[in-house]
Amino acid sequence: MSSELLAVDGGLPVRTRPFASWPVFDENEERLLLEVLHSGDWGILSGNKVTAFQERFAAFQDARFCLCVPNGTLALELGLLALGIGEGDEVILPAYTFIATASAVLRVGAKPVFADIDLDTYTLDPEAIPAALTERTRLLLPVHLAGRPADMDRLLSLAREHNLRLLEDACQAWSAEWRGVRVGAQGDLGAFSFQSSKNLTAGEGGALVTNQPELYERCWSLHNVGRVRSGAWYQHELLGLNLRMTEWQGAVLLAQIERMQEHARRREQNAGYLIEALSQVQGLEALPVDERVTRHALHLLILRYHPEYFHGHSAAQFAAALSAEGIPVSQGYVPLHHSPAIRSTLMERFNIDPADTCLPNTEWAAEHTLWLLQNVFLGSQEDMDDIVRAAVKVQNAWR
Numbered sequence: 001m002s003s004e005l006l007a008v009d010g011g012l013p014v015r016t017r018p019f020a021s022w023p024v025f026d027e028n029e030e031r032l033l034l035e036v037l038h039s040g041d042w043g044i045l046s047g048n049k050v051t052a053f054q055e056r057f058a059a060f061q062d063a064r065f066c067l068c069v070p071n072g073t074l075a076l077e078l079g080l081l082a083l084g085i086g087e088g089d090e091v092i093l094p095a096y097t098f099i100a101t102a103s104a105v106l107r108v109g110a111k112p113v114f115a116d117i118d119l120d121t122y123t124l125d126p127e128a129i130p131a132a133l134t135e136r137t138r139l140l141l142p143v144h145l146a147g148r149p150a151d152m153d154r155l156l157s158l159a160r161e162h163n164l165r166l167l168e169d170a171c172q173a174w175s176a177e178w179r180g181v182r183v184g185a186q187g188d189l190g191a192f193s194f195q196s197s198k199n200l201t202a203g204e205g206g207a208l209v210t211n212q213p214e215l216y217e218r219c220w221s222l223h224n225v226g227r228v229r230s231g232a233w234y235q236h237e238l239l240g241l242n243l244r245m246t247e248w249q250g251a252v253l254l255a256q257i258e259r260m261q262e263h264a265r266r267r268e269q270n271a272g273y274l275i276e277a278l279s280q281v282q283g284l285e286a287l288p289v290d291e292r293v294t295r296h297a298l299h300l301l302i303l304r305y306h307p308e309y310f311h312g313h314s315a316a317q318f319a320a321a322l323s324a325e326g327i328p329v330s331q332g333y334v335p336l337h338h339s340p341a342i343r344s345t346l347m348e349r350f351n352i353d354p355a356d357t358c359l360p361n362t363e364w365a366a367e368h369t370l371w372l373l374q375n376v377f378l379g380s381q382e383d384m385d386d387i388v389r390a391a392v393k394v395q396n397a398w399r
């Protein structure tokens with residue numbers, strides 16, 4: 001079979017046009033930002049934008065309470081502090097995630113214990129949790145990776161059974177649903193991110209959601225230098241931090257959230273079309289559908305890559321070839337048990353090297369995964385066709 005010269009080898013790329021740009025904004029962001037500017041209420045103590053967004057986002061995530069903070073990393077840290085997780089405690093989490101999931105645990109003095117992921121979901125495998133439990137385990141910290149909820153049925157029942165708290169890393173899961181209920185407040189607390197790449201963004205930003213009034217009050221106090229709501233200005237009851245979000249972020253988020261439904265629909269449509277079309281490319285597969293995931297937030301579309309269908313070329317080589325064809329594709333995370341920062345801290349503090357942890361699925365994922373980012377799905381069906389054309393072109397060239 002004749003094949004075209006690949007762009008990595010000097011051929012013409014399938015595509016030179018960019019994909020849909022991100023972030024998206026219009027006069028609504030402008031109007032709300034100018035309102036903040038002219039009001040002079042630039043902080044939450046006098047302004048109303050963050051407060052309005054908190055109410056909106058709590059309702060959006062099926063939660064009773066929402067508290068905004070400067071970013072998702074600090075949302076995780078604040079959540080751990082509020083739950084009383086610290087020195088002597090162990091937290092079970094996946095290694096296939098962003099560094100903040102584990103670094104937040106180390107920042108509060110607790111020990112992260114990595115458990116393997118399920119390769120059909122790329123989220124924490126409930127089957128792997130019992131072996132990671134010790135008498136010091138206090139918290140389960142699943143990640144709703146890519147915008148797909150982890151198995152909340154099993155995680156909630158494990159938490160109940162072993163008397164553990166549950167903090168959801170929902171930093172990629174705005175609008176994601178498990179059995180018709182949005183994630184975040186299904187466990188004790190859920191942490192969200194509004195960083196630049198995220199589907200809901202203010203450049204930076206984060207939030208915690210919960211259904212528990214006492215936990216919300218504790219988060220509120222810790223994020224506002226230990227004040228209590230009914231107390232005096234210089235009355236500090238807890239040792240807290242200043243994690244108040246600015247009104248600028250609140251203004252942008254209020255405008256951004258209005259686009260969530262329409263964007264979600266478009267991403268779902270394009271991703272569905274792409275998954276269908278990719279079935280003609282053997283060796284490149286989307287994850288199986290789970291009926292209990294009633295909404296996938298599609299921050300990422302994860303594809304499993306099988307080198308044997310590409311003449312042994314690695315996922316890294318495929319990603320490089322596809323990128324040269326004009327398709328922005330990522331290889332995903334370096335798992336955290338191999339992260340120099342996490343390894344050296346665990347070795348110093350606990351004298352263990354997490355790289356020795358047996359996490360076969362996580363290791364497999366590190367070598368066989370491709371990601372397409374959310375903004376790719378905000379364009380047209382022709383954009384999806386280009387992705388398929390490029391994948392077919394590379395596969396044919398490597399036959």
Ligand SMILES: *Cc1c(COP(=O)(O)O)cnc(C)c1O
Pocket residue numbers: 071072073074097098100101143169171172192193194195204205206
């Ligand atoms: C983005 C992200 C975070 C951290 O959020 P920031 O707002 O960037 O600090 C944490 N966990 C996961 C899974 C993320 O994707």
